Amino acid sequence: MELEKLRHGTELIKRGFAKMQKGGVIMDVTTPEQARIAEEAGAVAVMALQAVPADIRKEGGVARMADPQMVAEIIETVTIPVMAKARIGHFVEAEILQALGADMVDESEVLTPADNKYHIDKTGFTVPFVCGARNLGEALRRINEGAAMIRTKGEAGTGDVSEAVKHMKQIHGEVRALKGMTKEEIIAVARTIEAPIELVIETAEMQRIPVVNFAAGGVATPADAALMMRLGADGVFVGSGIFKAENPEKMAKAIVEAVNNYDNPEVLAKISRGIGSGMKGISVDTIPEEQVLQNRGW
C-alpha cells in the first residue's frame, strides 16, 4: 500500500471520529492520574485542561490551553482518545495541540477568548474540532467553520444543569420547527438565525444537526447525565462534576452506567445510591453577567 493513497483529515474521518464517541461520557481531567481514573471508569475519551471549569471560575485570571507537557503525559497514560481545549480564535494553540497528538480540539468558551470576532477556521486542520452552541444558528455556524461535533454550552463549572437543558431543547425545538417548511421559508430562517442555507436545508431534511451533538456544561450527577440523554443528546461531557465530587471514582463509573441506562429509572436508582455527594455547585442565576461563560463566542 502506497502511503500517498491514504487520505487524511477528510470530513468523513473527522465526523466519523465524533460518531465513535456516541453513547459515551467524555470527562475533564487535569492530570495523568485523573485520566487513568476516567479510563478505568469507562469514559470514551478525556478532555485535558489546566483546571476544571469550577476552579477556573473561582481563580479568575486568563485561562489558556493546558500545559503541553501535561497534555503529552496524559496522551502517554491512556489508550482512549485525548481531547484538549484551545481558546476561541487561538489557532496556534490548536496547532500545538494537534502537533502533540490530541485527537480532538475543543474550541472552548471555558477558556478566555483570544479573538473577540472570529472563531478558528477549522477546515484546514487534520484533527477534528468540537465547539459549544446555545442554539441552531450558532451550531450551524460552527459546523460551517469545520466543527465535526457540537456540544451544548450550558454553563460550565456550575454543576447547574439548567442551561444545558435550555440549549439542548432550544436546538431540538428549532430543528423540529423546520419540518414541513417550504424552501423559501427555510431560506428565511437561515437569514434570521445567520446560518448557511445549505446547512439549514440539510438539517431540515435529516431532522437533526448534521454532526454529533453532545450535552455539556453543568452535568454533575448520574441523573443529570440521564436527563440530557433523554432530551436527545448523543453523549455527555462531564467537567467539574467528576473530580469535584466527594468520590470521583464512584461518580465517574456511575455516570458512565447512567448514560447506558438512561431510560431505565429502576437501574438509575440503583446506580445513584452510595456514590457520595456531587460537586457543591453554584446556581446559574446568582452568577454576575460578566462571569457567564456561555456568552463567549457568537
Next chain:
Amino acid sequence: MRIGVIAIQGDVSEHVDALERALVERGEEAEIITIKHKGIVPECDGLILPGGESTTLGKLLIREGIADEVLEMKDAGKPIMGTCAGLILLAKEGDEQVARTHQHLLGLMDTKVNRNAFGRQRDSFETELELPFLDTPYNAVFIRAPGIVDSGKDVTVLAKIDSMIVAAEQGNILVLAFHPELTYDTRVHQYFLDKIF
C-alpha cells in the same frame, strides 16, 4: 430473521441504517434490534459489534452480562461481524496497551491485535481497499484503527495494509479494522447478510 447491533456505545445508528439500506437493496426483510442489555443476543440470527471505544465497550459488555451471550452465539454458529472496536473485542490476544487497561477480550478469534495500529486521530485515513469478495475496491475509512498483527491457521486473511491485517474471517466471524457503516456503499454489509440469509 433478526439481526442484533450491540448498542452500548459507538456508531450504532450508522450500522442500523446500513443494514436497512442493504436489506432494501436485496429485497429481503429482517428485524433489526439494538442491544444494550442481556437477554436479547440469544434471540438474534446475526450480530454486529460496532465501532466505538473498545475499552468502554469491553467494560460495559461485562457489566451488562452480554459478553457470555456473544460467546454462546459463536458456538451456535451464527454470523457475527465486528468493525474497528469489534475487531479488538473479538480477538484472543491484545498488545501491551490492551493489557494495561485490563481490557477484556472475548477471544472468539485466533488473532492478536494492536489497539491503535495506525496511530492517533491525525493519522486516521481513507483508502481504496481490495477485498476478495468484491469486484472493485472499497472506500475504507480507518479511524484510530486497530490491526491484526498475528493470526492462527483457522483465520482467513481478507485484506492487509503493509504487514497489518485489516480484514479477516474465522468460521462464522467477520472482522474489519475499518468502518463500512460510515459510507453509502453497502457491499460489505451485503456480504455479511449473505451469511445470514
